[in-house]
Amino acid sequence: MLQLRMARTRRVALIGLAGALAVSVSACASERDDQGGGGGNEDTLVFGAAGAPKNFDPIFNDDGETFRPIRQMYETLITYKPGSAELEEGLATKWTPSDDGKTWTFELREGVKFHDGTDFNAEAVCFNFDRWYNIEGAAAQSQMIYYGDVFEGFAKNEGDAGGEPVYKSCEAPDPNTAVLHLNRAKGAFPDAFGLTSLSMSSPKALQDYNADEVTQSGDSFSYPAYANEHPTGTGPYKFEKYDKAAGTITLVRNDEYWGEAAKLSRIIFRIIPDETSRKQELISGKIDAYDLPSPADYQALREAGNQVLVRPVFNILYLGINQKNTPELKDARVRKAIEYAINKEQLAKNKLPEGATPRDQFVPKETIGYTDKVEKHQYNPQRAKDLLAEAGVKNLNLKFYVPTEVSRPYMPDPVELGGAIADNLKAVGINVEIVQRPWNGGFKDDVQKAGKQDLHLLGWTGDYGDPGNFIGTFFGREKPEFGFDNPAIFTALSTADSQVDKAAKATEYEKAAVEISKYVPAVPLTSSPPAIVVGGNIQGVVPSPLTDERFAGVTKSQQG
Structure with a gap:
């Protein structure tokens, strides 16, 4: 995913x-x-x-193999039309934002019951949102990945959790109306309301089976009876x-x-x-x-x-560039030279599944925020050499981290892909040392936490049809993966994410996409159909x- x-x-x-x-x-x-x-x-x-x-508690999960059975048992307020990322009715038949985007009113489907026979209603909706917001303990909050990404904080931030919460409160003026109050507008809505992690659980079952009693021992987590034996949705x-x-x-x-x-x-x-x-x-x-x-x-x-x-294609493979370790990579000319050096067409044709296509930006064509106005750096080895010369860079040596023991539709063989990219870079005078690390045995820690790499190969499949799920996730703040601090990009993405009007949001994300293409914090490579x-x-x-x-x-x- x-x-x-x-x-x-x-x-x-x-x-x-x-x-x-x-x-x-x-x-x-x-x-x-x-x-x-x-x-x-x-x-x-x-x-x-x-x-x-x-486990089977939606809020504590983030991987496809777990979500597949969960999706058959649970439902969300809003869902996605089969075969697309377009929204359609779920447990809510209508959703309406306030003019400032800080309040969402949901008209709920009537006659719905949870698997334990209890009623799904507005009180149940508020119980779920309040539960997520108020869960205490580092173990629980560090595992609420998608909630943390979308709502950005908790009533009590602990462990890996941090930030000013987007969620404020929820009220149930009548059984069929739930009103969600936010501290600030969030552009990910309404699309993010369809995330599987935000599925509705039975309040009675959550209480009866101690759903919030998650414990941690080192890097391991233990989950209570609700998550393992009594998952209770409406599906x-x-x-x-x-x-x-x-x-x-x-x-x-x-x-x-x-x-x-x-x-x-x-x-x-x-x-x-x-x-x-x-x-x-x-x-x-x-x-x-x-x-x-x-x-x-x-x-x-x-x-x-x-x-x-x-x-349908809704993913991207990219080459990450970490600016922290090697001074030359702070120069945009060098980063552009890296992109000019890579033959994306050949990667798509020879190293990826049938139907793979080269990419010049991180936002999919099917999503608002995609624009032809991005600065393009199509394969041109001579241009790459010229830019390196302009920057006064010779004999550049880079550590290129490539994951092993992982395969994705956009990255079926990371080592083979990494080798092809390294050959392209060597052809323009960039020396590359490929560092292979098992995905769960060093790569994630080295790249995501320690930032040991100069270059790295990664990819992403979108969760919902909002551009913030792509460029907002990648470049919305400083991270060890990319090692750069660009207030202009951070501000542009924050501005885009705060837009309630769809047209205004599209315009702001297009502006952000253009800025990103000029700065080249990473190189968009290809997309492949799974x-x-x-x-x-x-x-x-x-x-x-x-x-x-x-x-x-x-x-x-x-x-x-």
């Missing part, structure tokens, strides 16, 4: 696989049903998950069990769902860490789907009768640019 970025690289971090065991499948249909096989059961969708979930599926020994998560249809009932009675997520094993299980019919197939496998999967559903693969007998999966697929409308026919 980071999916990779400085303050929010959590979303792309490789999730823990401890306790996740592939499940052997019996030829007996009843055993397949229990163990998670696909095969002949027309009423169960079996999804091959790459890793184990962290079309509800939690049945998580069998850690078998490596399966089972959800069952919510027969009391307020909307159209789910087509299938169950969803089973089988944890299969090895991608080759997931492919083999799909081809053999033991699972029905899995995410992010290797582009090299597309043809074989299709020939075996499966459907490779390519998502895919999700499903069996030939599966219908109703709509690929989402946000990887926000919902399975309530999925049907499954008997394989021939």
Whole structure:
């Protein structure tokens, strides 16, 4: 999903696989049903998950493998239209901001109940927002990644949490109206209200199962019964069990769902860490789907009768530049020379999945704030050499950090991509030492916290359709990843983020994008379309640019 970025690289971090065991499948249909096989059961969708979930409390999570089952059980006030980042009604049927953007009024859907039978209403909405804002303890707040990014602070900032809170209060003038009060306008709204982390939980279940009792021991966190055994939302599926020994998560249809009932009675997520094993299980019919197939496998999967559903592009791969360690990198001419030196067209054509395209800015074309007015630095080795000469730079030596043990649709082989970029830089006289670090074994700490690198390779998949989710996240404040302090850019992004009017916001983000393109704090490289693969007998999966697929409308026919 980071999916990779400085303050929010959590979303792309490789999730823990401890306790996740592939499940052997019996030829007996009843055993397949229990163990998670696909095969002949027309009423169960079996999804091959790459890793184990962290837990099932939306607010404490940030990774795709955990969000996938959560999205089937929970709902948000606003959601996204299938196959796009456009907004549509969720648990709220209407949302209205005040003129100054500091108040949001939600008209709520009537007749909705949580899985425990309690009512979803305005008091429940306020309970959730107040819960998030008031959670105490460094352990809890340091794990509330998306809430912290959007709302910027808590009633009591501790641990990694800090900043002046955006949230002020919530009131429920009647059961069907919730009014959210903010300390200041936030341009991420209303889009960010659709974040999976901001899903609505049952207040009763949160209280009954001690939802806020998160404890920390060193770098490890332990979560209470609500998160592990009793997740309670309003969605079309509800939690049945998580069998850690078998490596399966089972959800069952919510027969009391307020909307159209789910087509299938169950969803089973089988944890299969090895991608080759997931492919083999799909081809053999033991699972029905899995995410992010290797582009090299597309043809074989299709020939075996499966459907490779390519998502709309909503991501970016970039080359980060850290200005802190090497004085020459403080010169914009040197940073521009680095961009001129890189052959983005060849990267997209030879090193990335089919459909990859070069990029000249960090905002996607589909998002407001994209502009053709950015300063472009297209591949031109001679121009790169000239700029280095103008800057008086010779024999520049740079440490280029490249992650290993990670693969993303926009970065399927980081080491190979890093090698191609290093060759481009060497061709214009920049000496590059490639430093490989495992994603969860040094890279994140070295790049995100210590800032040891001169250059680094990262990427990002958008969470929602707002430009602040891209350039605001990357360049809104000084970070070890980039090591620069540019008040003009910080102010431009802050101004854009405070706009309530969509046209005004677009204009301000375009201005910020132009300033960023002139300053070159990092080099936008390419975007690539990710895919999700499903069996030939599966219908109703709509690929989402946000990887926000919902399975309530999925049907499954008997394989021939």
